[in-house]
Amino acid sequence: MDRIIVIGAGGHARSVLDILLENNEYEVLGCLDPIFPINKFVPKMPEVAVIGIDGDMKKFYDDGINKIFVAIGDNKLRKKLQDQAIAIGFEVINAVSKFSRISSRASLGKGICIMAGAIVNVNCRIGDGCIINTNCSIDHDCEIADFVHVAPGTAISGTTSVGQGTHIGTNSSVIDGTVIGEWSYIGAGAAVVKNIGSHVMAYGVPAREIRSLKE
Numbered sequence: 001m002d003r004i005i006v007i008g009a010g011g012h013a014r015s016v017l018d019i020l021l022e023n024n025e026y027e028v029l030g031c032l033d034p035i036f037p038i039n040k041f042v043p044k045m046p047e048v049a050v051i052g053i054d055g056d057m058k059k060f061y062d063d064g065i066n067k068i069f070v071a072i073g074d075n076k077l078r079k080k081l082q083d084q085a086i087a088i089g090f091e092v093i094n095a096v097s098k099f100s101r102i103s104s105r106a107s108l109g110k111g112i113c114i115m116a117g118a119i120v121n122v123n124c125r126i127g128d129g130c131i132i133n134t135n136c137s138i139d140h141d142c143e144i145a146d147f148v149h150v151a152p153g154t155a156i157s158g159t160t161s162v163g164q165g166t167h168i169g170t171n172s173s174v175i176d177g178t179v180i181g182e183w184s185y186i187g188a189g190a191a192v193v194k195n196i197g198s199h200v201m202a203y204g205v206p207a208r209e210i211r212s213l214k215e
Contacts, residue, residue: 001027004067004093005060007081009033009042009050012131013071016113017048019095020069026093029065032056054081058088067091070111070129075165075183079147082111082129092128100132109146127164145182163198172207185213 006013006020009031020028030051031042042048052060057068068090072078082092092111096102099116106120109128117135120126124138127146132138136150139158146164150156153171160174163182168174174192184196187203196202200209 001025002067003027003029003065004069005029005051005057005065006031006048006069006071007033007054007057007085008071008073009036009045010073012073012113014042014045015115016069016071016095017042017045019097019113019115021047023096023098026067029060031071032060054084057085057090061088061090067093069093069095069113071095071113073131073149075129075147075149075167078111078129079165082147115152121158139176151188169203183213 004026028048030049032052032054033050034053036050038050040050042050068085070078070082085092094112096114097116100114100118102120103122105122107125111129112126114132115134118132119137121140123140124142126144129147130144131149133150134152136154138156141159142156143161148162149167151170154168156174157176159176160178162180165183166180168186169188171188172186172190178192178195180196181198183199185201190203190207191205193206199212199214201211201213202209
């Protein structure tokens, strides 16, 4: 059984670890996280210990560990760390719950987490580093770009396009054919019935662009 390390030891990482341990396809060597004490168990997860910080990736790679999963909830930080891991040479795996339903005609990138109850339908493309959270549905022919987070309970109708790094909040709904730009934030419970631009916050029923998120 191949050994892997997981970047992160917070709440999202515990959800990922639960999938990895349940699937039993890899031996989880431990987690790298700068916040939690090293050589202590991941909080509420006594099967797995924190064994270093994210800056230790190269050391573990040199020791023969060549598979990794970046379990960070923040989209920008997840992208940064996954890019670093790939540059070192790691193979980034997927963490897909056995209780999800993924069409055999869907396309998945690398570093994707798909939680229990999620549905990814025919001809969807899910980009690298995405989080498809609990009980989401992504219908036919959707294009979900890299490092998007689709939060729990969200329904995305067919032929929708979501740009890189965008967060779609809990229990949102998106009608078919909608285009949502990159690095935007859709608030919880939003009803997206028209296109949303890039680098904006939008929420409400119907969802409206509220303010710019450009730095």
